[in-house]
Amino acid sequence: MSVIRVLIADDSPVARDVLRHLLTREGDIQIVGEARNGHEAVALARTLAPQLITMDLSMPVMEGLAAIEEIMHTRALPILVVSDRFEAAIAGQALALGALEVMPKPALDDTESSSLLERVRLLAGVAVITRLRPRALKTYQTLAAPPTHRSLAHVVTIACSTGGPQALARLLSRLPSNFALPVVIAQHMSHGFIEGMAQWLDSLCRLPVRVASHGEVLTPATVYLAPSESDLEITFDHHFRLVESPIGALYHPSCDALLTSAAAVYGRKAIGVILTGMGSDGVQGMRAICAAGGMTLAQDEASSVIYGMNRQAINAGAVQRVASLDELPELLIATTQGSFHCGSSHS
Numbered sequence: 001m002s003v004i005r006v007l008i009a010d011d012s013p014v015a016r017d018v019l020r021h022l023l024t025r026e027g028d029i030q031i032v033g034e035a036r037n038g039h040e041a042v043a044l045a046r047t048l049a050p051q052l053i054t055m056d057l058s059m060p061v062m063e064g065l066a067a068i069e070e071i072m073h074t075r076a077l078p079i080l081v082v083s084d085r086f087e088a089a090i091a092g093q094a095l096a097l098g099a100l101e102v103m104p105k106p107a108l109d110d111t112e113s114s115s116l117l118e119r120v121r122l123l124a125g126v127a128v129i130t131r132l133r134p135r136a137l138k139t140y141q142t143l144a145a146p147p148t149h150r151s152l153a154h155v156v157t158i159a160c161s162t163g164g165p166q167a168l169a170r171l172l173s174r175l176p177s178n179f180a181l182p183v184v185i186a187q188h189m190s191h192g193f194i195e196g197m198a199q200w201l202d203s204l205c206r207l208p209v210r211v212a213s214h215g216e217v218l219t220p221a222t223v224y225l226a227p228s229e230s231d232l233e234i235t236f237d238h239h240f241r242l243v244e245s246p247i248g249a250l251y252h253p254s255c256d257a258l259l260t261s262a263a264a265v266y267g268r269k270a271i272g273v274i275l276t277g278m279g280s281d282g283v284q285g286m287r288a289i290c291a292a293g294g295m296t297l298a299q300d301e302a303s304s305v306i307y308g309m310n311r312q313a314i315n316a317g318a319v320q321r322v323a324s325l326d327e328l329p330e331l332l333i334a335t336t337q338g339s340f341h342c343g344s345s346h347s
Contacts, residue, residue, distance in 0.1 A: 004124045005032045007050035009041035009067065010082075011059040015105055019054060019082065022106060022113045029120060038062030042070045045077055051124040055099065057083040057090060065093055072098035076130040078123045082106075082116070088193045092200020095165040100126060100305065103190040115190075122162065122278055126305055154181050154269045155218065155234065156332060157262045159255030159285065161188040161277025163305025165197055167325055168275070169204055172223060174329035177206040180336050181271075182218040184234065184262070186226045186255040188277065198225050214242040226253040233261035251281040255309070259285020268293030271335060273328065274313045276304035283309070286318035296320045297331060 006029055010016050016034050023029045033048045035041035039062040045053060053071070057064035068079055081094045081102040091102040100123050106113045160167060164187045172183070189197065194211055202209035205223065212224040218238045226232035230242040231254040241261075245252055255274075259282060262270045272289040274282045276299055290296045296319050301307040303325035313319050323331055 003028060003030045004052065004121065005030055005048070005050045006120060006124070007031075007033045007035065007041065007044055007048060007053045009035040009038065009053060009059070009064070010056040011036050012056070015056065018106065018108055019116075021108065022116055023054075023120060026117065029117075036060075038064055038067030038070075041067045042074075045071050046075055050077060052078045052080060052120055054080050054082045054120070055094075056105075057081060057087045057094060065090065065097060068094055068097045068099050072128070073130065076128045078126045078128055080119055080123055088196035089199060091193050091196040092165070095197070096169065096200060096204075098128065100128070101162060102193050104192060119162075122306070126163075153266070154271065154335070155262055155266050156181050156183045156271045156273065156335075157259050157285075157289075158183065158185040158187075158273045158275065159259060159277070159282030159309065160185070160275035161251070161255075161279060161281070161306070161309055163276035164188070165200075166305070167299065167303075168201060170325055171275075171328050172201060172207065172209070173204045174326075175205070175207055175332065178221065179207060179333065180220050181332075182220055183207070183223045184212065184218070184226070184232070184258060185224065186232065186253045186258040186282075188251050188253070188255075188281070189228045191228050191252070194225055194228050201225075212240045212242075214240060216240045226258060228252045231257040233257055234265050235261075236265050238265075251279060255282035256285040260288045263288035263292040263294060266292075266294065270294035271332070272296045273298070273332075274310045274319070275299045275325075276306050277309040278306050279309060280312045281309060283313045283316050283318060286313045287316060290318045290320065295335065297328060298322050299328065300324050 008019050020031050033044040037059045055064045079099040081099045198209050198211050207223050209223040233241045235241050259272050270289045272286050286296050298310040298319040300322050
């Protein structure tokens with residue numbers, strides 16, 4: 001069994017002790033170094049070549065965001081942000097700079113400790129690329145779409161997990177302000193961080209982005225994120241309903257809950273998109289949309305951080321069209337023009 005080499009970056013000795021204890025308790029993870037600030041994290045990333053870095057955001061000398069940016073622009077490595085919940089507002093910036101995921105700091109008896117181990121093991125194997133200094137997200141040309149009078153008879157639902165925030169930024173930032181359909185997203189996220197992600201996406205997109213609330217009416221040309229604390233469903237009168245997650249549920253929020261409700265309400269006018277992510281959440285929902293006669297799209301392997309959820313949906317025969325991340329906005333815009341039609345699955 002190969003050992004995963006991890007660098008911990010956190011200015012708190014207590015936090016480093018907790019992370020070291022949790023990560024090394026099963027013997028498959030080795031802590032190769034500990035950084036007390038962002039400057040040390042950048043230096044140790046170069047000399048120790050870890051397979052993954054856990055990064056705090058609030059640190060002296062050089063804060064976590066600056067360290068992430070420097071690492072991703074010099075010698076890119078997988079970065080998992082492990083930070084306090086009150087820093088959720090800047091967690092989106094960490095994702096924009098190249099961090100793969102964000103999660104809260106676990107306690108020794110925290111149930112999220114197992115989630116920490118799972119994510120470290122998964123993300124350590126992710127291939128990341130060194131970024132050019134100019135930030136690509138801000139250079140995407142917004143695609144044009146003609147005015148349309150489509151009503152709430154149509155909806156776009158998106159399922160995503162690991163790598164999803166970055167994929168959503170690239171996809172949503174290319175939709176025009178007159179994209180007439182509501183877009184509803186279930187993105188797996190640790191509790192407390194979804195508001196920060198919504199603020200970040202809102203700053204990038206022409207469409208307004210916000211977290212959905214119970215009883216809210218769906219509005220065209222608006223992007224909604226499901227809160228992580230509850231599952232999100234769409235009712236037959238086009239309102240949102242927040243439902244308590246089942247006990248022992250692995251994924252928060254549930255992609256299947258959202259997509260299945262869309263299939264039931266919208267039928268052949270439901271559009272399901274499944275992006276990068278681990279696990280199988282969303283496959284059942286994509287099946288439901290496909291069976292109802294709706295449109296189903298999946299991100300391809302080459303543009304995925306984790307080719308998991310989308311791969312399983314494709315293998316299950318629940319996907320009619322496989323496309324790169326840069327092709328998906330064009331396909332969604334084509335739906336508002338009535339120029340894209342459902343067909344057999346192909347890549």
